[in-house]
Amino acid sequence: MLTTKVFIRKNKAGNFLKNIREHYLRDDINCGISNCDHCVPHLNSITPPTNENKSTLYNFNHYLILDTNVILHQMDILEEDVICNVIILNTVLEEVKHRNLPIYRRLNNVMENSSRNFYLFPNNFHIECYVAQDKLEIINDYNDRCIRKACVWYMQHVPKANFILVTDDVANRQLALKDNIHCCSVENYVAQLESAANLQDKLAHHEFQYASKKDDIFPPHLTTVEIHQGIKENKFYQGVYHASRDNFLEGYVTIEESDESLTQIIVQGRAGQNRAVQGDIVAVELFNISEWTVPSDMVLEDEGLVESGVDEVVRKETELKLSKGKKAEDKKPTGRVVGIIRRKWRQYCGILQQDGDATNLHQLFVPAERRVPKIRIQTRQGEYLRSQKIVVSIDLWPQHSRYPEGHFVRALGPIGDQATENEVVLLEHEVPHNQFSEQVLKCLPKIPWIITDADVAERVDLRHLAICSVDPPGCTDIDDALHCRTLSENTFEVGVHIADVSHFIRPGTALDLEAANRATTVYLVNKRIDMVPELLSSFLCSLRGGEERFAFSCIWEMDKDAKILNVRCHKSIIKSRKAMTYEEAQITIDDKTNNGAIAIALRNLNMLAKILKRKRLENGALVLASPEVKIHMDSETMEPLDVEVKQLFETNSMVEEFMLLANISVAEIILEAFPDCAMLRRHPSPPVTNFDPLLKVGQNLGFDIKVDTGKHLAESLDLAVKKNNPYMNTMLRILATRCMMQAVYFPSGILPRSNYFHYGLAVPLYTHFTSPIRRYADIMVHRLLAVTVGSDATYPDLLNKQKSQQLCNNLNYRNRMAQYAGRASVAFNTHLFFRNKVQDEEGYILCIRKNAIQILIPRYGLECALYLQTQKCGDVVLRAFDPVTVRLSLDSSNVQHERFVLKLVHPYIDGFSVQPLSVPSKRKNEIKNKKKINEKRKKQL
Known part of the structure; x- marks a missing residue:
């Protein structure tokens, strides 16, 4: 049976266009119930004897039919x-896909598990289930x-x-x-299931109608209609909210599609932030310049503050307002969040706050x-979960609550365990x-893999x-x-x-899709998360x-001044x-007695690389x-033995120069061949305002x-x-960094040529x-x-x-997250190394805050805060970039947020600084660790 749908829309020219879509209905669609008397058994039919729903709410075996919001809000259940x-139902699946793509993917993963008996029924294509939408519905x-x-x-088909x-x-x-359908809420159904206590912890809270009260902590959010109207009239700006890492009462909104004069707006205090969470897309109102x-x-940490601590928050908000008395030229655009356009909530890892009664139903999650606020959850497993790293989701954030409300998702493992971390x-x-x-592993070549004569014929040997x-x-x-060889x-x-x-x-295979999603290999201290399976990567x-290998070669002929005479690329x-x-x-390179082919090649490569680097620097x-x-x-215990700044050699720079040159040469080749879809990498010029901290220090x-x-x-x-x-x-x-x-990354066709420039490298393309083993972008460039x-x-x-643009968006995000990971x-692992250690270390003042100074400790690459109320005491004045000596130790009293505690050793301030540690005890630890490292290196050799 064929039914038609007519859609009338208005185009930009003001004309009305009629679109007619055909919708085919069938009467032979399988219901998916294995013991149905009418339908032929289907491969994916539900087989109740193997699985039964164990809810005591109903004393009979049954099938569940879910509405859209149950899937959207209760996916953890x-x-x-x-x-x-x-x-x-297909109607439900399509709506879930339209409203929340990540939930849609999670649902598909569950449906693919045959043991769960999830069946997709295309109701909107079944002749007896199809419903036409009313005009005003x-x-x-x-x-x-x-x-x-x-x-x-x-009910009628399988009575x-x-x-x-x-x-x-x-x-x-x-x-x-009214239609005699058995129905219930998720909460009622789950409460009667086996293991109900644990499952009830995973129930998501629902939005509810709330009447504003005088003691509300936050102002109400505007409606979607009000937000869109305000943006249209230029009363509000749309942007992404970013919380400060150092001050829980401050954040900023980066403005989308704005001119360079207004790239971000500061929001301060609870009213200014107005329940925005890191990453949310928000509407923000800009204040008058005055x-x-x-x-x-200021460095303000939200440590130990609960609902009863609101007075303390108010006091800290008052301290923030004191900054308004500074110079007018230092002031930045400021505003307040008036509404949330799209929440970017995700599942968060952390721990339950360790103080208070573990048996309480309500717990605070840290x-x-x-940059993410604490989250209130309900759990009946408080005593057990206090020892675990757990995952929690946010459900809602009412006006009257200082913290958002959420639910427990799952436990990851014991706190402090390295695998858990x-x-x-x-x-x-x-x-x-x-x-x-x-499916991915099936795409891999069979072992043993050998290079055939046909392979040799297709490549340059x-x-x-x-x-x-x-x-x-x-x-x-x-x-x-x-x-490198001499011509x-x-x-x-x-x-x-x-x-x-x-x-x-190969394009479109399961292996290709998986690599595209992963986008990059992620390197942790003691673990590598490969973009492609180990058979390929290692x-x-x-x-x-x-060993003989397939390669893609970029080969130059260049003179002794590193001037490129020609370039060619081919598979080899x-x-x-x-x-x-x-x-x-x-x-x-340094061994002058070594005149083998590799040694000579390395020396020439190093010589040419120095010239290439000099030219790059001369270009800016x-x-x-x-x-x-x-x-x-330690290879046996996997505990950190030592932490040190990476040692760099001339050969690091040598390899870097030729990789840069190859990337530049290939960019020119693919752009000429594909002016609209070449995958390139650009580095935008920073706005001048970005340099304010650097300019101030330099001055x-x-x-x-x-x-x-x-x-x-x-x-x-x-x-x-x-x-x-x-x-x-x-x-x-x-x-400056x-x-x-x-x-x-970006496809060339979406931007003008002037935007291709790479600021850091000072190259136009x-x-x-x-690096195609660890970056998917390189695979696309190879293709x-x-x-x-x-x-x-x-x-x-x-x-x-x-x-290509959608792919680049994912590549950029995954690449950034891999760096942060x-x-x-x-x-x-640096924290692990410093547990139970106290050391005096040399450092430098990186920047000065109102109530603290940020100190960089080069030996360990650490940046830590030393809290003090003044930077001047008698003849001692602390200034940016001054060398200092500090005592470094790890405070583990806050299990979730361990932090380094600094005490000033030099310059010495009477009543504030501490006496230096004895050198022998410090050296003793260093010698012990170095000995272990040397023994490990000998084993490797």
Whole structure:
């Protein structure tokens, strides 16, 4: 049967257009009930004998039919194995997909588990279940009517079975009862299930009508209609809310689609933040200029404050207002959040607050992420969960409550356990880390894998070249290798050879889709989360020494001044002579008695790299800095032995220069071939306001830092040197790094050519080509390059810039989260190392706040706060970038937010500073750790 739907819409020209859509109805759709007398048994039919719903609310076995809101709000319950024999209506599934894509994906994962007996019934295509929407009927009422119609049909179609409609909509339940449909709320159903106590903890709270009261803590949010109208009339701005890491009473909103003069708006105090949570898309009202303020220079932590501590919050809000008396030129756009456009709530990891009565039904959850407020939950497992890292979701945030309300999702493991902490890091940064599925593993080549004569015929054979790789110690996912040979007295052939991962990952396969979703390999201190299965990442693709591998080669002919005479790219077969560490490569270069082919190649590569780097810097490329540390782990106990700043060699820079050159060369090639869909990487120029902290520090130190161009910034940083403080220039570069924007991937067709520029590298074009084992962007670039050089065929999605843009959005997000996850892992292991240790360390004042100074400790890459009320005492004045000595220890009294505690050792302030520790006891610990590290290195060698 064919039914038609007519849609009339108005186009931009004001004309009315009629669209007619055909909707086919069938009478042969299987109901999915295995013991149905009318339908032929279906492969995915529900088989009640294997699973029974165990709710004592009904004394008979039954099937569940769920409405849309139950799925949207109670997915944590539906993922429990105790919920089974469920019919999902297609009407409901489509609405879930439209309203919440992550929930839709979670539901699909549950439906794919055959043991759960979830069956998708296409009710909107069944001739007896189809319901036409009335002209004036709202979509929610229409969907409810479709659900009730399907319930009645099931009751008539399989009269010997029982069906329960689960809905929290009271009106829908009343209408269902009139049709003699068994129905109940989620809460009532779950309360009568086996293991009900644990399941009830997972029930999500519902929005409710709330009458405003005088003692409300927050102002009401505007309605959706009011928000959109205000944005349309330019009364409000739309943007993303970001909470401060240092001050729980302050945040800012980054404005979308705004001119450069208004990129962010400060919001302060509870009324200003108005229940916005990190990442929410909000509507913000801008105050008059007379009410603008400056960002707070106070460090305010929300430690131990509960509802009874509101007076303390009010006092701290009052302190914030004192900042309004500062200079007018320092004031920034300020406003208040008036409504929430879209919540970006996710599942949060953390612990229950450790004080108070563990047996209480109501508990306070402390998230691992400091920028997220504490969350009130109800649990009957308080005593057990106090010892666990747990996951919690936010459900709502009423006006009268200082904290949002949520529900318990699951426990991860004991607090402090390293496996648990790794899981927390991955979950908090939304890193996909499940085992690769069977569908993905089926895409891998069969073992043993061999190179055939046909493979050789399709590639350039470079196995005769003296190629080697240079990587960090312990690296098994080797993406790149190099060679250099002399062509004449004045010319060299230099090659960068990159693992040909795209040969093994074909477009559209399960392996390709999984790699695209993961986007990047994530490196934790003692664990690696691969983007692709280990068979590829560590074996078949990895350019290991002495083994033949497929590669994509970028080869230049250049003269002794590193001027490029020509460049060519092609697929190849290589055999790396040796996989070296940076240190090994440096020793080889420095050993003048070594005149082997690899040694000569490395020396020439190093010579050319120095020239390339000099040219880059002359063009205005920035040399920035960020403290990177390496943690030495005990191979048996997996406990940290030592923490130190990573040692860099000339060979680090050598490899970097040729990787940069390869990326630049490939960017030029693919853009010429694909001007509308080349995947590139740009680094936007920072707004001038971003440099305010750097300019202020530079001015105080007597340096004229110019930021109008990247070249002027680079030159200013080069000149900002003081002989009596050699680390000062490094600290300036660290501050400059924090002023930068994020570099991002983008398809070339969505932006004008002027926006392709990479600010940090000072190059007009750039991409990522050199790390396809660990970055999906590089795989896409390889595919574009393969089509360009005639080694592969194109496919539709490769040329679709809209899909490329969606892919880039995911790549940018995953890349950023991977960086944060790596830093969080380093921070946790640094904390482990410092437990029960007290050490005096040299540091530098990075910046001065109103009630604290931020101190950088270079040896460990740590940035910690030293709390004090004044920076001047007698003859001692503490200024930015001054060297200090501090006593460093770890305060573990707050289990969730352990923090380093600093005490001033030098300069000495009577009554405030502490006497230095005895040197021998400190050296004793250092020698003991170094001895363990040396023993570990000997074993590795």
